[in-house]
Amino acid sequence: MTILDRKGRHSPKRQTTRNTGLPRRWAIAAICSLSTLVLAPTIAKAQEFPSKPIHLIVPFAPGGITDISARLLASKLSERLKQSVIVENKAGGNQTIGAEYVATSPADGHTLIMGTMGSHAVNASLRKDLRFDVKTAFAPISVVTTQPLILVVNPQVATSLEELLSLMKENPGKYTYGSAGVGTTAHMAAELFQIQSGVKLVHIPYKGSGPMLTDLIGGRIDLAFDYAPTALPQVEGGRLRALAVTSAERADFSPKLPAMSEFIPNFAVTAWQGLFAPTNTPASIVDQLSKEVQLVMAMPEVVANLQAKGAKAGGNDPEEFNRFVQQEIEQWANVVRMNNIQPD
Incomplete structure (x- = not known):
């Protein structure tokens, strides 16, 4: 059939889709709109975070400062995210068991680790047998807590740090120190102490601070x-003597206790706990978690809770935390190399 326009000229027949009588471009637009409506809930669900409980891995047994910090953070994050944050303790292997579990978990923000100086800085140079690269396997989120260690001795050994240093220099290799394991913060603090003071000690590693403190008391x-929550009760009970803190300045929880830097210039060791996700976790999720951690760690009740345990609340953005971790990796690699520290 020929269609004529008003002037009697031939007019091409409008192309329509089969069986609908609608122009093809209208049909395509309708299909696209329908697809958008169908896929919208799926896209929204994919972008939703968290969409299920978050598992926060602690690479230690329950009870230590890392576990305490993780449980405090988890309870507050659960409230803010309206989703459960479950703390799981996966101890062993100098923190590598828990770290590997998280490093090989899906990078969706639902599996995190409360890392430490040992797990995310020292092990980068100490452990060559790992099935993951400590430097690249994680996405730093935020530092959570920081705290100094306390140098404690059996009361029969010395009454002051000055006396202890004199005894150790007169008797190299005679005195022993314990730690909760090779590569732990306490171990590395003692190794740095030897480098900067020029003394020689014998390391006795334990599987946890509990048995170590038992032998120290005995x-x-x-x-x-050791950390304040476990060391101070023994000091207050007269079973151990505290000689100094490892922070650059005196600690608020015990201002009468000298800082080691007062006797060993520039000595400073600050233990830390920080939140990490598997690498390749979407930046939007990392940023969201970081902001939540910063808000939690600024809560007055959280600050007070940690202060009572000799710790300070942290909180920083992923970029700042990443720079800090890289500096820690470099610093402790030097100590590992200088003292030829070997894993268990």
Whole structure:
């Protein structure tokens, strides 16, 4: 059939889609609109975070400062995210068991780790047998807590740091120190202490600070670096003597206790706990978690809770935390190399 326009000229027949009578471009637009409506809930769901419980891995047994920090953070994050944050303890292998579990987990923000100086800085140079690269396997989110260690001795060993240093220099290799394991913060603090003070000690590693403190109290080892929550009760009970803190300045929880830098210039070791996700976790999720951590760590009740345990609340953005971790990796690699530290 020929269609004529008003002037009697031939007019091409409008192309229509089969069976609908609609112009093809209208049909395509309708299909696209329908697809958008169908896919919209799926896209929104994919972008939703968290969409299920978050598992926060602690690479230690329950009870230590890392576990305490993780549980405090988890309870507050659960409230803010309206989703459960479950703390799981996966101890062993100098923190590598928990770290590997997270490093090989889906990078969706639902599996995180409360890392430490040992797991995310020291092990980068100490452990060559890992099935993941500590430097690249994680996405830093935020530092959570920081705290100094306390140098404690059996009361029969010395009454001051000055006296202890004199005894150790007169008797190289005689005095022993304990730690919760090779590569832990306490171990590395003692190794740095030897480098900067020029003394020589014998390391006795334990599987946790509990048995180490038992032997220190019993006189089977001479000294140790330990955290305030576990060391101070023993000091207050007269079973151990505190000689100094490892922070650059005196600590608020015990201002009468000298800083080691007062006797060993520039000595400073600050233990830390920080939140990490598997690498390739979407930046939007990392940023969201970082902002939530910063808000939680600024809460007055959280600050007070940590202060009572000798710790400070942290909180920083992923870029700042990443720079800090890289500096820690470099610093402790030098200590590992200088003292030829070997894994268990």
